[in-house]
Amino acid sequence: xxxxxxxxxxxxxxxxxxxxxxxxxxxxxxxxxxxxxxxxxxxxxxxxxxxxxxxxxxxxxxxxxxxxxxxxxxxxxxxxxxxxxxxxxxxxxxxxxxxxxxxxxxxxxxxxxxxxxxxxxxxxxxxxxxxxxxxxxxxxxxxxxxxxxxxxxxxxxxxxxxxxxxxxxxxxxxxxxxxxxxxxx
Amino acid sequence: xxxxxxxxxxxxxxxxxxxxxxxxxxxxxxxxxxxxxxxxxxxxxxxxxxxxxxxxxxxxxxxxxxxxxxxxxxxxxxxxxxxxxxxxxxxxxxxxxxxxxxxxxxxxxxxxxxxxxxxxxxxxxxxxxxxxxxxxxxxxxxxxxxxxxxxxxxxxxxxxxxxxxxxxxxxxxxxxxxxxxxxxxxxxxxxxxxxxxxxxxxxxxxxxxxxxxxxxxxxxxxxxxxxxxxxxxxxxxxxxxxxxxxxxxxxxxxxxxxxxxxxxxxxxxx
Numbered sequence: 141x142x143x144x145x146x147x148x149x150x151x152x153x154x155x156x157x158x159x160x161x162x163x164x165x166x167x168x169x170x171x172x173x174x175x176x177x178x179x180x181x182x183x184x185x186x187x188x189x190x191x192x193x194x195x196x197x198x199x200x201x202x203x204x205x206x207x208x209x210x211x212x213x214x215x216x217x218x219x220x221x222x223x224x225x226x227x228x229x230x231x232x233x234x235x236x237x238x239x240x241x242x243x244x245x246x247x248x249x250x251x252x253x254x255x256x257x258x259x260x261x262x263x264x265x266x267x268x269x270x271x272x273x274x275x276x277x278x279x280x281x282x283x284x285x286x287x288x289x290x291x292x293x294x295x296x297x298x299x300x301x302x303x304x305x306x307x308x309x310x311x312x313x314x315x316x317x318x319x320x321x322x323x324x325x
Numbered sequence: 326x327x328x329x330x331x332x333x334x335x336x337x338x339x340x341x342x343x344x345x346x347x348x349x350x351x352x353x354x355x356x357x358x359x360x361x362x363x364x365x366x367x368x369x370x371x372x373x374x375x376x377x378x379x380x381x382x383x384x385x386x387x388x389x390x391x392x393x394x395x396x397x398x399x400x401x402x403x404x405x406x407x408x409x410x411x412x413x414x415x416x417x418x419x420x421x422x423x424x425x426x427x428x429x430x431x432x433x434x435x436x437x438x439x440x441x442x443x444x445x446x447x448x449x450x451x452x453x454x455x456x457x458x459x460x461x462x463x464x465x466x467x468x469x470x471x472x473x474x475x476x477x478x479x480x481x482x483x484x485x486x487x488x489x490x491x492x493x494x495x496x497x498x499x500x501x502x503x504x505x506x507x508x509x510x511x512x513x514x515x516x517x518x519x520x521x522x523x524x525x526x527x528x529x530x531x532x533x534x535x536x537x538x539x540x541x542x543x544x545x546x547x548x549x550x551x552x553x554x555x556x557x558x559x560x561x562x563x564x565x566x567x568x569x570x571x572x573x574x575x576x577x578x579x580x581x582x583x584x585x586x587x588x589x590x591x592x593x594x595x
Contacts (some may be wrong), residue, residue, distance in 0.1 A: 157398045163390045171385070175376035190389050198392035201400075264372035283370050284377045291453045298563055304343070311346060318365035 143168055155201050166193060169211060173218050175284045179265040180222055182275075188225055192218040213287050216295045219277075234246040265267070268310075270317060275310035276301055447471050 143150055143164065153161035170189060177185035177192075195217045203213060259267075268276050268283075273295075281292045289307070293300040340348075341363055348354040352374055359367040446452045447460035450472035461473035515594050 154397065159390060159394050162393045163386070165581065166386065166393070170389075179373070179376055186385060190385070190392075190480070193393055196398055197396035200397065212470050221373055256364040257367050259372045259373045261372050264369040265376055268373060279350075279370075280373070283373045285491055286374075286377060287567055306351070308341075308343075308346060311341065311363065314366045314369060315362045318369070319362060 143207055147210070151200070151203070151210070161195070162193065165196075165210075168305075171216050172211075172285055173214060176280055177218060178221060179268065179280045179284055181225065183200070188221050189218065192221045194269060195221065212287070212295055213292050215281065219295060244281055267314065267317065271310050273308050275313065278306045279310045279314075282307060 142205075146273065146287055150164050154165055165249050169173075170193070174185055174189045177188045177213075183190060192214065193305045198237075203210065205213070259270060263315065265280075270276075277296065278292055279325075281287050281295060285295075289300050289303050293303045296303070341360055345354065345363075347360070349359065349363065349370055352371055354367055356364040356367045358374075443452070443460070447464070448458065448471060450457060459469075459475050461471045464471040477569055
């Protein structure tokens with residue numbers, strides 16, 4: 141949901157602490173943020189999204205820019221929360237992600253036929269998550285976050301050329317995975 | 326490739342142009358329009374796109390919005406300052422620049438440690454020869470005894486006030502009890518610590534004795550090594566204590582002794 145020309149007035153009201161404006165900003169972006177985080181960390185996506193929105197609230201008084209800038213900023217914050225979460229989890233190392241959880245959405249069988257027939261969102265996300273992390277991140281930001289290459293480069297701190305290479309490799313790898321699973325009994 | 330069945334994956338090298346890729350990411354390409362190898366990929370991307378409309382519960386929304394309003398009302402918090410847009414790092418750098426203050430502290434600690442170690446080595450006389458000499462002369466300026474690289478101690482740079490007297494007998498080592506050591510030969514002969522060798526032919530009074538009440542200049546105490554010159558006096562290294570020797574140059578050898586100022590032979594040459 142885009143706020144369009146009302147974006148500036150909504151942000152001004154949100155800076156003043158108006159609950160309705162904060163709610164509109166949240167509703168306009170949270171589905172995409174939540175989808176992005178769920179595709180990365182299915183079990184902790186809502187907590188991460190909440191933390192990201194609290195960080196947004198802490199910094200919104202200093203924010204200046206357009207609606208696309210705001211989207212990019214919120215996704216950058218969500219990505220940072222995600223990185224922090226993974227770093228803390230790796231330090232604790234108490235909750236390893238079971239492989240079956242990663243593969244839960246991917247049903248065995250003819251993946252290409254399933255894809256052609258209509259693959260579910262969860263299955264597609266699970267398939268993307270089988271990519272190397274940097275490739276999966278680029279694909280998810282492009283598809284779920286609906287950012288272009290330059291925006292993804294800005295969010296991830298990579299060069300646009302690097303992002304293009306990553307997405308190209310990601311698509312080729314997805315095609316190989318689907319092809320391999322199609323020919324594998 | 327880990328298994329035999331992976332050989333198909335390894336040999337499969339799909340090719341797609343950038344424009345088609347872009348249409349795939351934007352959801353503008355139908356699976357049937359895509360290259361055969363990418364039909365499944367297009368379907369996967371289109372399905373993943375619907376993840377962007379995931380909704381959270383209404384109660385969660387209310388709680389998050391209320392928390393956001395509370396944060397905004399409390400003003401910008403330093404804890405949440407991470408919310409500012411991330412700075413653009415130069416390409417290839419994965420970390421931000423090292424903060425200046427910790428770096429300055431590190432440099433300061435290194436400098437202090439180096440100085441402390443140098444001073445300690447200087448006092449122990451363990452510095453290399455030239456460095457020890459420099460340290461000895463530097464500390465001599467502030468009146469601190471530090472051995473020089475010859476093994477002796479640098480003299481005092483501070484000169485006690487005229488008229489200060491010390492017992493003549495103190496510091497004369499065994500066998501030289503009758504020889505006044507490093508007596509200040511005369512007024513104006515401020516050789517300082519370099520005046521460390523006196524030829525044996527100098528006249529230290531007729532009787533050659535240092536007596537109680539002789540005026541000595543302590544700055545002549547440190548006469549360096551006795552390198553064979555006859556009548557060298559007051560070296561700290563020859564076991565003859567030098568304290569109490571040296572005067573203000575106003576006369577030596579009470580009881581008729583006189584010091585010829587011009588007869589002093591300062592054998593500094595080595």
